[in-house]
Amino acid sequence: MYEIVAFYLFSALTIGLFLVTVLSKNVLYAMTSLAAGMVLISGFFFILGADFLGAVQLVAYVGAIMALYSFAMMFFDATRDIKEKNTNPALVFLLGGLSAVVLVLMFAAPIHSDAIQALYPMHEGVGNAQDVGIILFTKYLVPFEVAALMLLVAMISGIILAGKKMDQSLTEDMSADDEILTQKDEK
Amino acid sequence: MIGLSHYLIVSALIFSIGLIGVLRRRNLLMLFFATEVMLNAVNIAFAAISHYYNDLAGQMFAFFIIAIAASEVAVGLGLLIVLYKKYGTLDLDDLASMKG
Numbered sequence: 637m638y639e640i641v642a643f644y645l646f647s648a649l650t651i652g653l654f655l656v657t658v659l660s661k662n663v664l665y666a667m668t669s670l671a672a673g674m675v676l677i678s679g680f681f682f683i684l685g686a687d688f689l690g691a692v693q694l695v696a697y698v699g700a701i702m703a704l705y706s707f708a709m710m711f712f713d714a715t716r717d718i719k720e721k722n723t724n725p726a727l728v729f730l731l732g733g734l735s736a737v738v739l740v741l742m743f744a745a746p747i748h749s750d751a752i753q754a755l756y757p758m759h760e761g762v763g764n765a766q767d768v769g770i771i772l773f774t775k776y777l778v779p780f781e782v783a784a785l786m787l788l789v790a791m792i793s794g795i796i797l798a799g800k801k802m803d804q805s806l807t808e809d810m811s812a813d814d815e816i817l818t819q820k821d822e823k
Numbered sequence: 824m825i826g827l828s829h830y831l832i833v834s835a836l837i838f839s840i841g842l843i844g845v846l847r848r849r850n851l852l853m854l855f856f857a858t859e860v861m862l863n864a865v866n867i868a869f870a871a872i873s874h875y876y877n878d879l880a881g882q883m884f885a886f887f888i889i890a891i892a893a894s895e896v897a898v899g900l901g902l903l904i905v906l907y908k909k910y911g912t913l914d915l916d917d918l919a920s921m922k923g
Contacts, residue, residue: 643825647833654837654860658844663852670856677863680830684874689882693866696889701859701896708900709852712907718850728847736839744828754878771879772886783890790894797901800908 642683650676661717663709671702687764830871837864851903851913855896862892 653673660666674697681690756771758764772780841864844857866885873881907913 640825643829647836651833651836651840654840657856657860658840658848658853666853666856670859673860674863677867680867681870684830684870686870686873686882686885689866689870689885692886692889696893697859697863701893704896704900705855708903711904712852712913718853725847728843732839732843732846735842736835739835739839740832742835744832752876754876756879756883758877758879767879768882768886771883776883779887783887786894787890790897794897794901797898798904800905 639683642679646676646679646683649673650680663712663718667702667705667709670705671698674698674702685764688768827871827875831868834864834868834871837861837867840864849915851906851915851918854915855899855903859892859896862888 650673653669653676656669657666657673660669674693678690678693678698681687681693756775758767838861841857841859841861844860845854848854848857866888869881869885869888871881873879873885903913906918910918912918
């Protein structure tokens with residue numbers, strides 16, 4: 637019973653929040669609704685019994701990635717609405733709707749599911765984190781190390797790309813700086 | 824009772840929302856948000872299949888997708904900052920330098 641209520645609540649809220657993300661003109665609204673939707677997606681993972689994945693989603697997505705986005709948003713002018721000229725909105729919605737129909741048909745199609753057997757089955761009476769740890773450090777050890785190396789490369793490239801000319805102001809108009817200076821003078 | 828197809832349909836809906844975002848957005852930062860939405864939709868599908876087939880491989884793939892998303896965001900935001908310093912805009916129509 638709780639599972640049904642939670643599933644429908646989470647799915648309705650997630651779809652609504654992601655629609656706000658995709659359709660909003662304001663970067664701040666889009667980012668906050670994206671963060672809230674990611675928190676609710678970790679709720680899906682907790683319903684599904686993937687506790688460790690839910691915790692990783694909260695820590696990595698909501699913690700790290702959204703902090704990176706909000707950090708990058710400070711470089712750009714976030715208060716102004718984004719002006720986007722859409723050349724042909726009808727065509728875009730037609731294409732998106734057609735792809736949605738194809739996807740739903742693909743996922744709802746009957747599959748020969750008896751032939752699928754679990755490669756790494758979950759164990760009874762063992763917590764999800766222990767199970768994940770055993771599989772991750774035996775069968776998936778090489779991809780795990782490669783992922784660690786990839787994150788290191790990404791960190792270095794992020795530092796190098798963003799760190800150049802940090803002492804220069806990004807925004808062209810200096811009116812904000814002048815405003816701060818005049819306020820200081822008045823004091 | 825909630826079955827596997829419920830989760831897959833929700834995942835497909837969220838994926839289509841992200842796809843619509845990728846198709847209609849012209850701002851690069853908003854395009855990044857739409858790709859994050861699509862990656863999250865795929866993660867839901869992986870976790871649901873992993874639960875209903877009692878198999879841990881789906882959760883493993885979801886972990887690696889999260890790791891890839893983190894590095895993509897780090898590199899992509901660095902590139903966005905370089906682009907913004909050079910051109911002063913993130914609009915795709917203004918950034919298009921090849922006329923075709």
